[in-house]
Amino acid sequence: MLEVTDLNIEIEDSLIPETVVYDFDITISPGEIVGIVGESGSGKSMSALAIAGLLSRKDMKKKGSIMFEDVELLSVERSHLRKIQGNDISVVFQEPMTSLNPVKKIGWQVEEALRIHSSLSDEELRNAAISMLRDVEISEPEAAYDKYPHELSGGMRQRVMIAAALICDPKLLIADEPTTALDVTIQAQIIELLKKINREKGTAILFISHDLSLVRTLCSRVIVMNKGRVVESGPVDEIFDSPKEEYTKHLIEAIPRFTKIAGRFDTKDAKPILKVENVSARYKKITGYFVPGSRGRQVVKDVSFDMYEGEILGLVGESGCGKTTLGKTILGMLDDTEGSVVHYSKMPQMIFQDPYGSLNPTKTIGRILEEPLRIKGGYSKEARYEKAKDMLSRVGLDESYLSRRPSALSGGQRQRVCIALALIMDPKLIVADEPVSALDVTVQDQVIKLLIKLNKELGIAILFISHDLKVVYELCSRIIVMKDGKIVEQGTDEEVFSNPKDPYTKQLLSSAGYGI
Amino acid sequence: MKTILKKAASFIMTVLLVTLFVFIAFDLIPGDAATNRLGINATPEALERLREEMGLTKPFFVRYFSWLASFFFGDMGISYSYGVSVRSMLASKLPITVTLTVMSFIMIVILSIPIGLYTSKYEDRAASKAVDILGQITMSIPPFFLGILITYVFGMIFKVFTPGGFVSYDINFGKFLGYLVFPSIAIALPKAAMSTKLLKSSILSERKLDYVRTAYSRGNSTMDVLYKHVLKNAIIPVITFLGMTLADIVAGSLVIEQVFSIPGYGRLLISSIANRDYPVVQAIIAIIAMIVIIINTLVDTTYKVLDPRLRGS
Secondary structure, eight states: OEEEEEEEEOOOOOOOOOOEEEEEEEEETEEEEEEEETTSSHHHHHHHHTTTTTOOTTTTEEEEEEEEEEEEETTSSHHHHHHHHHTEEEEEEEEEHHHHHTTTTTHHHHHHHHHOOOOOOOHHHHHHHHHHHTTTTTTHHHHHHEEEOOGSSSHHHHHHHHHHHHHHOSSSEEEETTTTSSSSHHHHHHHHHHHHHHEEEEOEEEESOOOOOHHHHHHHEEEEEEEEEEEEEEHHHHHHHSSSSSHHHHHHHHOOOOOOSOOOOOOOOOEEEEEEEEEEEEEEEOOOOSSSSEEEEEEEEEEEEEEEEOOEEEEEEOOOOOOOHHHHHHOOOOOOOOEEEEESSOOOEOOSSSSSSSOTTTTHHHHHHHHHHHHHHHOOOOHHHHHHHHHHHHHHOOGGGGSSSSSGGGGHHHHHEEEEHHHTOOOOEEESSTTTTTSSSHHHHHHHHHHHHOOOOOOOOOEEEEHHHHHHHHHOOOEEEETTTEEEEEEEHHIIIIIISSSHHHHHHHHHTOOO | OOHHHHHHHHHHHHHHHHHHHHHHHHSSSSSSHHHHHOOOOOOOHHHHHHHHTTTTTTHHHHHHHHHHHHHHHHHHOOOOOTSBBBHHHHHHHHHHHHHHHHHHHHHHHHHHHHHHHHHHHHSSSSHHHHHHHHHHHHHTSOOOHHHHIIIIIIIIISOOOTTTTTTTTTTTTHHHHHHHHHHHHHHHHHHHHHHHHHHHHHHHHEEEEEEHHHHHHHTTTHHHHHIIIIHHHHHHHHHHHHHHHHHHHHHHHHHHHHHTTTSSHHHHHHHHHHHHHHHHHHHHHHHHHHHHHHHHHHHHHHHHHHOGSSSSO
């Protein structure tokens, strides 16, 4: 059905043309599920977008052949290509919030492809959309039809995206990281949905992901890509069980998988570093300037726990559970809070999730690192420089990075800078809010090892906030599980993982594949 | 209901503060209405008597609140300079300023939206580049200078209209509109250029967003992507700008009214400030403040119509 041979994609950006995909080959038969796996920059999304006919920018040169049922997609007229897009080949994108038009109703967007490719009446379109919404298991499809994207949860939005992609009953569905932006319990549901669609409608699926374990559960064949080239391809089990190439081995090794990396921590005789008692927090809501604003929604509800010197404490929960808000409350970054937070150490610091957004792009790394020292005062220029240099070497970067700007650094390097920035005030406690979620799996592995090293060498306690149970298992001896602003369970890793009491913890564990 | 009450409360508070500030300002600046009326050679006794008569000797807050109370019931007082009721003075001038504002606003909208769409759609064409340059030049000309230029070119050389001439709306409405065309152009052109540029950059940045890629993946043509998907999103910042512009025209038309000798609010305001004619100044400023707040409320409502994310809580 689809046969891609020797696809090369070149970007003629600026002066030097850059090839982002080399000699890419893929064949997909009707009803098959094929996966493309790779890290960011591997060219996996580029290849998929080229197949979907969505790389039409003038500065992108494509060579080779993309044959879809006797049509050469690379040379076909645009008007003919449009007849295939949305009709025979459909795409589900990564971020369901930004990939749906925020100002159009769900129903309108689900119907769209059918409206373009058929001449059905409004009534027929509506019926088709509602039955499609029902097929993707949206409860109350009639109500959802008249809603806007922001009124639905992330998982629901992704179901809507899938419904919109399937409305014309396409032969090929391209799913570009469809579960990456979703919570783990939702992720499992979406994978099940894709399987069901493939089984019932016979839709072939091209599944693009950085998550190898997902690819393994879903696909029959897989293509591993790195730096624009196909490294290895073949049946899923073969690739996973006996990878031939070094890169594939490396990639498979880096997958977090419920194994301990950090040493055990014993709370006996440990001195406390943080005491959180009955803490609640709200976001401030501001309305009007002459009339009093109403109070914001309560996001953290009556939370209590202790933390000890040198401990790595895991704080787990899905998006919106209040874990980030709790982290901010502990560091005194919110105004409307109740309860008590007692610190037994000075200058606790925070590391944020997104290393791309949390460094000021106009400042050099040196300037960024020295800033806290400048604010505190009492350091000479040389002392500040030395200190910044020291911290960089602690996180594995050399002096030359001091004069660079964030844009010249990779995601992993940026997160290292963020960690160095947190270290510069010699804290004994760091709140790390999803510090590895935005990073590729191999980079993730390196950053986790760095955090463990810092914990061991400097005795820094880390409150490790994450949605990823596997990573938390690797690091933490004690774990707190949060849901809807409350702590539903807390205890040692054995208690929480091997013997969970709360049904929500059980659900999280089974979605993450614990014990499988 | 609650939001309407809140809006009304902040509306009243804003008008109160604005008028209070004007009262304070006139209290602080030197010179008074009595001296102005009787001239500098008047005897102190005569001045004192007139001040008494005009109520200027009463304490500040008494004067303010008595003004406020009568304003609330539609009585804006008597003009010091003309001796007629401020209300009747303003009533005859209101249609002029409103017409001028509306005409220039319509010109801004009908110029900037199609041109903005064209230049963003055909970014690389020579015509788009020419429009960009032209816009840049127009933007940098202050409206009063544009007014002088227009008066010279169309009034003196081509004799399309008589500079300094004016026909009132109750005499000949058609001619009245004709006289307002060129002043409106002078107000509209720089703003239209800004609005065009804003729409263009807004469309160009919207086009990079994920949902546009989704729209293409459904089989939409470039035109459909632009009109059915991008435009409604891209227009939102332009609405903000148009709202501010409208308020700016209302408050700022005095310069253009002066240049084209149009007897609207603006000119009256200037002469009343010079004559220390407090009742007139007070009334005009209060009315302008109210119009500006009403416009802001309308813009907020438009937002909610365009962007469902802003509706409800």
